[in-house]
Amino acid sequence: GETESSKKIKLRVLVVSNRLPLSPVRGGPDSWSFKKSAGGLVSALRGIKDVEAMWIAWAGLNVPDSLGQSTLKDALAEQGCVPIFLDEELVKLYYAGFCNNIIWPLFHYLVLPQNDQLMVAHSFGSQFEAYKRVNQMFSDAVSKYYREGDVVWCHDYHLMLLPKFLKEANSKMAVGWFLHIPFPSVDIYRTVPFGPEILRSILAADLIGFHTYDHMTHFLCACNDILGLERTPEGVQDKGRLTRVAVFPIGIESDRFKQTLELPSVKEHINKLIQRFGGRKVMLGVDRLDMIKGIPQKILAFETFLQDNPSWIDRVVLVQIAVPTRTDVPEYQKLTSKVHEIVGRINGRFGTITAVPIHHLDRSVDFNELCALYAVADVALVTSLRDGMNLVSYEFVACQDSKKGVLILSEFTGAAESLEAGALLVNPWNTTQVASSIKKALIMPTDEREKMHMCNYAYVTTHTSQKWAETFLRALTDTAMKAQSIIRQ
Ligand code: ADP
Numbered sequence: 195g196e197t198e199s200s201k202k203i204k205l206r207v208l209v210v211s212n213r214l215p216l217s218p219v220r221g222g223p224d225s226w227s228f229k230k231s232a233g234g235l236v237s238a239l240r241g242i243k244d245v246e247a248m249w250i251a252w253a254g255l256n257v258p259d260s261l262g263q264s265t266l267k268d269a270l271a272e273q274g275c276v277p278i279f280l281d282e283e284l285v286k287l288y289y290a291g292f293c294n295n296i297i298w299p300l301f302h303y304l305v306l307p308q309n310d311q312l313m314v315a316h317s318f319g320s321q322f323e324a325y326k327r328v329n330q331m332f333s334d335a336v337s338k339y340y341r342e343g344d345v346v347w348c349h350d351y352h353l354m355l356l357p358k359f360l361k362e363a364n365s366k367m368a369v370g371w372f373l374h375i376p377f378p379s380v381d382i383y384r385t386v387p388f389g390p391e392i393l394r395s396i397l398a399a400d401l402i403g404f405h406t407y408d409h410m411t412h413f414l415c416a417c418n419d420i421l422g423l424e425r426t427p428e429g430v431q432d433k434g435r436l437t438r439v440a441v442f443p444i445g446i447e448s449d450r451f452k453q454t455l456e457l458p459s460v461k462e463h464i465n466k467l468i469q470r471f472g473g474r475k476v477m478l479g480v481d482r483l484d485m486i487k488g489i490p491q492k493i494l495a496f497e498t499f500l501q502d503n504p505s506w507i508d509r510v511v512l513v514q515i516a517v518p519t520r521t522d523v524p525e526y527q528k529l530t531s532k533v534h535e536i537v538g539r540i541n542g543r544f545g546t547i548t549a550v551p552i553h554h555l556d557r558s559v560d561f562n563e564l565c566a567l568y569a570v571a572d573v574a575l576v577t578s579l580r581d582g583m584n585l586v587s588y589e590f591v592a593c594q595d596s597k598k599g600v601l602i603l604s605e606f607t608g609a610a611e612s613l614e615a616g617a618l619l620v621n622p623w624n625t626t627q628v629a630s631s632i633k634k635a636l637i638m639p640t641d642e643r644e645k646m647h648m649c650n651y652a653y654v655t656t657h658t659s660q661k662w663a664e665t666f667l668r669a670l671t672d673t674a675m676k677a678q679s680i681i682r683q
């Protein structure tokens with residue numbers, strides 16, 4: 195039957211992001227299968243339901259025409275997806291270069307080591323040119339599929355020039371843009387190359403959304419300090435045109451996690467895992483292998499904990515699932531080696547013939563296995579140095595209804611704002627504090643754990659990704675309707 199929400203929103207939305215929700219895997223010369231892509235954006239956008247959606251994004255791999263580009267297009271069309279193909283040079287300059295070597299670290303307050311910055315600097319111009327070109331290609335693709343009445347929802351730091359290109363192509367198009375990562379404070383933003391141009395392009399949207407009040411405030415300050423634009427209670431005012439700016443905290447599909455835990459095969463898997471860990475306490479980390487996740491900091495804090503509390507050796511394991519990501523960017527390659535080196539050293543130091551303290555896996559796990567791991571963990575350890583929101587912390591909470599484990603959460607995540615009362619907040623740079631929080635989590639009395647878990651659980655199960663998507667889309671249609679009536683007057 196028709197749900198409440200579908201009665202309220204009747205529209206078609208063109209979702210535009212860099213990453214497709216599905217990663218194509220070649221089966222044979224002309225056959226494709228798909229794997230869910232990792233990352234918070236893809237997980238959250240599963241929340242768009244009861245609305246007709248078409249997803250336009252980069253194909254994720256280079257497929258020459260002769261090698262099955264059209265069969266891939268057809269296979270994706272069946273899933274409501276339109277792929278954009280980028281050649282290797284563009285991927286290098288736009289994705290590995292401008293997006294992930296310049297914008298991503300800066301927006302997460304990580305200033306690259308000097309020599310890397312020099313390396314990057316000499317091709318800044320060409321990287322930004324490629325970024326522009328790709329944004330233009332995305333705009334052309336949207337124009338091709340756009341029908342009057344559609345709303346266009348652009349996502350993330352890969353597509354900051356897109357709102358302007360879209361409005362230039364068709365000023366009547368309703369355009370929203372949402373940032374899934376932090377917007378940095380204005381002192382950092384000033385160092386972003388081509389920063390003023392980027393701000394102006396984002397402002398072409400009708401509605402701009404952020405995860406947290408802080409990110410939004412940083413953006414408004416940048417518009418004021420750098421462009422001299424006036425801030426109003428609703429957004430940013432530029433010569434009579436208002437761009438609405440607001441906070442839309444993202445969530446997860448909590449029901450999907452709960453339902454998965456009910457599957458007999460998952461229950462069986464949980465029992466197997468429990469047996470395999472042999473009564474040891476389980477600490478869990480699930481991250482893309484990214485420098486913003488503070489994985490070395492997490493592992494070093496675990497080492498400090500074992501060193502200070504030798505009675506816990508062999509009574510606790512740290513399971514770290516780290517899916518490789520952006521492997522063409524040199525900083526990510528260095529991170530992988532660094533993590534392997536630290537894990538090896540600690541396992542050598544504290545391991546026994548039969549057991550090691552850290553199980554580190556360099557891969558993604560499928561959804562059922564992920565749920566089982568979340569459910570058996572006693573403690574989740576999220577140590578991001580900066581993180582837009584961090585959905586892993588929500589996913590852990592959603593799977594802990596029977597165990598009521600403890601969440602140790604970096605204060606530098608967006609999630610720290612919503613889960614403050616139910617988590618042990620830490621500064622990941624403070625190894626001593628993280629180590630003592632690990633101990634506190636492991637020995638926390640049941641009633642305290644339950645109380646904290648209930649706070650988190652109430653939040654995560656009510657602030658879902660579906661609500662997030664509906665709220666944004668409703669605000670976008672309202673804003674666009676108002677803007678059109680002003681133009682008509
Ligand atoms: P980010 O968007 O920076 O990757 P989030 O924590 O917001 O961080 O979202 C990560 C998403 O990717 C979650 O939905 C999580 O389940 C998924 N994910 C991350 N690492 C893995 C992994 N190793 N295996 C499976 N899924 C993963």
Ligand code: G6P
Binds near residue numbers: 232234350351375519
């Ligand atoms: C973060 C970004 C997303 C991105 C994801 C995975 O969540 O906000 O835009 O899709 O990381 O990274 P990748 O580079 O693999 O798409």
